[in-house]
Amino acid sequence: MKRSILTFFGLIICLNIAIAQQPISETEKIAITAKIWGFLKYYHPNVAAGKFNWDEELFNLLPSVKIATTKEDLSIVYIEWIEGLGQVKHCKKCQSESNYDYFEKNFNLSWIRSTKLFTSELSKKLIFIEQNRMQGKKYYVYADKNIGGIKISNEVYKDFDWTNENLRLLTLFRYWNIIEYFFPYKYQTDIEWNEVLNQMIPKFSNPKTELDFHLAMLELIVNIDDSHAGLYTGQISQFFGKYWIPTSFEIIDNKAIITGFYNEDLARKDDLKIGDIITKVDNHTIESIFNNKQKYINGSNRPRKIYNSFYAIFNGSTDSISIEFIRNNHTHTKLISRYLYEDLLLPKKTNKGSFKILEDNIGYVNMGVLSVKDVSKVMEALKETKAIVFDIRNYPQGTLYSVANYITSGKKHFYKAIYPDLNYPGKFIWRNGTTCGNRGKLKYKGKVALLVNEKSQSHAEFSIMCLQTGDNVITIGSQTSGADGNTSVIEMTGGAKTLMTGIGIFYPDETETQRRGIKIDVVVKRTIQGIQEGKDEVLERAIELVKM
Numbered sequence: 336m337k338r339s340i341l342t343f344f345g346l347i348i349c350l351n352i353a354i355a356q357q358p359i360s361e362t363e364k365i366a367i368t369a370k371i372w373g374f375l376k377y378y379h380p381n382v383a384a385g386k387f388n389w390d391e392e393l394f395n396l397l398p399s400v401k402i403a404t405t406k407e408d409l410s411i412v413y414i415e416w417i418e419g420l421g422q423v424k425h426c427k428k429c430q431s432e433s434n435y436d437y438f439e440k441n442f443n444l445s446w447i448r449s450t451k452l453f454t455s456e457l458s459k460k461l462i463f464i465e466q467n468r469m470q471g472k473k474y475y476v477y478a479d480k481n482i483g484g485i486k487i488s489n490e491v492y493k494d495f496d497w498t499n500e501n502l503r504l505l506t507l508f509r510y511w512n513i514i515e516y517f518f519p520y521k522y523q524t525d526i527e528w529n530e531v532l533n534q535m536i537p538k539f540s541n542p543k544t545e546l547d548f549h550l551a552m553l554e555l556i557v558n559i560d561d562s563h564a565g566l567y568t569g570q571i572s573q574f575f576g577k578y579w580i581p582t583s584f585e586i587i588d589n590k591a592i593i594t595g596f597y598n599e600d601l602a603r604k605d606d607l608k609i610g611d612i613i614t615k616v617d618n619h620t621i622e623s624i625f626n627n628k629q630k631y632i633n634g635s636n637r638p639r640k641i642y643n644s645f646y647a648i649f650n651g652s653t654d655s656i657s658i659e660f661i662r663n664n665h666t667h668t669k670l671i672s673r674y675l676y677e678d679l680l681l682p683k684k685t686n687k688g689s690f691k692i693l694e695d696n697i698g699y700v701n702m703g704v705l706s707v708k709d710v711s712k713v714m715e716a717l718k719e720t721k722a723i724v725f726d727i728r729n730y731p732q733g734t735l736y737s738v739a740n741y742i743t744s745g746k747k748h749f750y751k752a753i754y755p756d757l758n759y760p761g762k763f764i765w766r767n768g769t770t771c772g773n774r775g776k777l778k779y780k781g782k783v784a785l786l787v788n789e790k791s792q793s794h795a796e797f798s799i800m801c802l803q804t805g806d807n808v809i810t811i812g813s814q815t816s817g818a819d820g821n822t823s824v825i826e827m828t829g830g831a832k833t834l835m836t837g838i839g840i841f842y843p844d845e846t847e848t849q850r851r852g853i854k855i856d857v858v859v860k861r862t863i864q865g866i867q868e869g870k871d872e873v874l875e876r877a878i879e880l881v882k883m
Contacts (some may be wrong), residue, residue, distance in 0.1 A: 336391045359452065365504065365536045366520070367452050370395075371413055373512025374461065376475060377760040378468040381421045385474025392416075393508065394501045410454040417460055421510055425468040435764045438753045438839070440522040443707070443762040446529075455736035476517065482821035483754050484837020486519045495829040497548045500540060506552065506828040507532075507539040513825055514559055516760035517838035519753050520849045524560050532560045554630050556833050560850060562635040562792055563816035564833045571631075575697075576651035578673035580598065582607050584649075585836030585861065586641045589622040590614055591648060592866050597721050598679045604669040608662065614818050615659035616649060624648055635817035635850045638789035642816075660701050660751070683759050689713060697722045697878055703729025710737040714779060722782040722881035723731065724874065728790045728812070735798040736771050741779040742805035749800045753822070753839035763839060771801040784877040787855065792816030797840065799853045801841070811877045813860045817850035 372393050375382045382389060398418055403409040442606045447453070447461035479486045490509065495502055511532050513523055521528050535558075538551040547569035556564050558799050575843055581601040584591045591613040596602045616624060628647040634640030649656065651673060689705040690713045698717035702725055705713060717723055725738070729783035746752075791799060791812075796819040803810060822836030840848050857880065863873045 354562045359406060359409060361401075361535055361540075362536050364400050364403065364409060367409070368396070368534050369508045369511060369532060369536075370515075370793075371461070371502075372396075373515060373596070373731040374444075375417070375420070375464070376512065377473070377516055378464050379420055379529040379545050380423055380426075380469045382465070383469035383473050383475070387420065389475075390492065390505055390568070393505060397501065397504070403645050407450055407454060409452070410457040413453075413532050414457055414460065415849070418448075419462075421786065423464055426470060428470055429467055433759075435756065435762075437756070438763040438765055441519065441763060447840070458852075464831075465789055468759065473757060476757060478755075478757060478838070479823065480765065482751070482837060484821055484823035485755055485757070486823065486826060487513065490826060490828075491865075492828050497545050497829065502828060503539045503548060504540070507535055507555065509828060510552075510555060511535075514835065517755045517821045517823070517837075518559060518561075518821070518835050519763055520561065520836060521559070521756070523847075523850050524558060526558055531555070546574060550574065550631065552831070553829060557630060557633045559835060560635055561836050562633060562639045562816045563615070563836050565643075565820050566635045566831060568779075568831050573652070574631075576653075577675055578651050578654055578675050579676055579679060579871070580607075580649045580656065580671060581679055584645070584865060585863065585866065586621060586625070586644065586648070587866075588621065589625075589870065590863065591621050592863050594866055598674075601672070601674060601679065602876050607668070607671065609869075611664075612661040612863060613658050614661060614666075617657050618659075620650060620655055625650060636789075636814060639792070639816040639818075643787045678680055680715075690717065691880065692717070692720060693724075696720050696880060697724065697881060699724045699874075700726065701729065701794075702727045702731040704732075704735065705734050705738075706732050707734050707737055710734055714738075714741045718779060720781055722784065723779070723876050724784045724786060724881070725802065726786045726787045726874070727795050727802075728786055728873075730792070730795055731798045733794070736803040739771040739801050739804065740773040742777070742802065742808065743775040743782050744775075745772055746770040746771045746774055748843045749804050751841045757837065768840075768843075770806055777806055781807070782881040785810045785812075786873050786877055787812035787815050787853065788861075788873065789814060789816055791853070792818050793820070793822070793836075796848060796853050800840075800842065800848070803854070809856045809877075809880060810854065811857045811859055811880065812855060812873050813858060814855070815849040817848065817852040819853075 376389055377383055397414045403412055407408045444465060448458050474489055476485050476487055490873060505513060515528060535551060535555050542548040549568050553566045553571055556566050581596060581598040582593045583591050583595040593607060593609050593611045625644055632640050632647055634643050654673050655670050656673055659672050664712050690698060698720040700713060700723060733784045748768060748770050752766050753763035754766060754769055756762045756764050785799055785801055785802055785808060787810060796815050802808060817842040818836055820836045820838045822834040824832055824834060826832050859873045861872055
């Protein structure tokens with residue numbers, strides 16, 4: 336019996352030894368290095384204070400990481416590195432109970448306890464650093480008091496060379512960790528953020544060309560699923576092509592319908608007309624083109640991605656393109672011209688006025704044109720109307736509070752927000768938002784309709800939330816962009832800049848707005864027939880509703 340028990344425990348010990356000695360893949364080693372490097376950058380008191388050249392520390396570490404073959408070997412590399420960073424003192428403040436109301440859906444440091452990749456000694460060191468993390472002023476990140484998000488500091492890297500693997504990995508490591516600790520909506524990404532790191536490592540490690548490297552950066556950024564997040568470089572511009580067709584279009588039911596002209600004279604040369612339904616480009620369906628390039632098209636949700644795909648569908652590197660289109664129920668194929676953007680001779684937009692009175696004494700206000708100084712004048716002109724339609728399928732000019740004073744009686748909270756806690760990276764702090772509305776009597780007593788669609792983004796969505804506090808308000812249209820909240824700028828290692836939504840915006844009941852968009856009472860979408868008939872179906876539905 337004793338022999339059997341000893342044999343059993345012997346097998347267990349041998350099994351544990353075998354597991355510990357299993358080789359770790361190159362991707363696993365690079366991924367865990369990225370995580371530890373970023374963790375120490377924002378958590379270790381000496382590193383976060385800027386006492387080390389942290390980029391050079393990474394470059395010096397990577398050769399040892401690459402030759403390590405087992406968990407034991409790799410843990411020794413990290414332990415020796417961490418011990419060389421100096422003593423971490425006990426942090427009384429870190430141990431005390433926080434008074435903050437934390438939002439913790441983004442917070443996940445469970446990986447530092449991994450038994451697959453770390454020895455217990457290494458895990459204990461990382462846990463101790465978490466428990467005694469950097470407090471106070473940071474070297475690499477600070478709070479942007481103007482917008483509530485973060486600003487990245489001391490990240491400039493001169494003489495960037497894309498052929499240098501260390502610099503490419505640095506680009507990936509920097510961006511991935513900024514999102515890991517300071518992006519309020521990391522928990523919402525379609526692909527789990529750890530998996531994004533695993534998928535992108537081979538693309539940053541072994542790009543065949545400079546274009547491959549730029550597309551890897553773009554794909555990485557698109558993976559945060561944020562309409563604010565894009566990347567534009569010369570290489571990326573060349574990839575999509577600098578030649579444009581002279582028309583605007585909307586994609587409905589996987590078809591591109593011409594809705595207007597950048598240059599009507601050039602469009603007329605190729606007999607392009609509003610309402611033409613383009614089904615194929617160079618013998619590829621609109622749907623297949625979108626699906627093929629979707630990983631390079633930013634957007635919080637599908638409607639916004641489709642809206643943002645304008646450059647991916649028709650742009651190219653040649654001055655002509657073949658299209659298949661439907662007109663009057665007949666299918667045609669022809670070659671049309673494309674032009675450099677500057678050669679389209681786009682006319683300057685003229686201000687057509689911020690408001691008008693429609694039939695049946697219904698007011699209409701274009702919120703993309705209305706200025707704060709004109710709000711009182713416009714509302715005075717519309718005070719006797721039975722209803723006002725506020726069109727927010729655009730980017731408003733900061734008029735939300737001024738307009739709300741007319742349509743909302745009483746001060747009302749219209750949002751809550753989460754802000755990054757720089758003293759505990761990865762955690763966010765709930766804060767109540769401001770109020771909008773008038774403390775006095777309702778100034779405008781008619782009905783109010785808000786028009787929205789995928790063009791309603793960021794400040795537009797925030798404005799809609801404020802105006803939705805109105806006493807007699809209805810919101811009509813289709814899913815908005817789902818990128819609510821101020822932006823934070825991120826500069827990539829090579830100098831190209833991108834954005835992310837920097838603070839999290841929610842309704843007072845904590846309903847999410849990111850990716851979902853704002854709440855809509857009546858869903859109305861544009862149709863191909865409506866475009867061909869010159870109708871604004873969303874506006875027509877709004878008028879119909881306020882008449883009822």
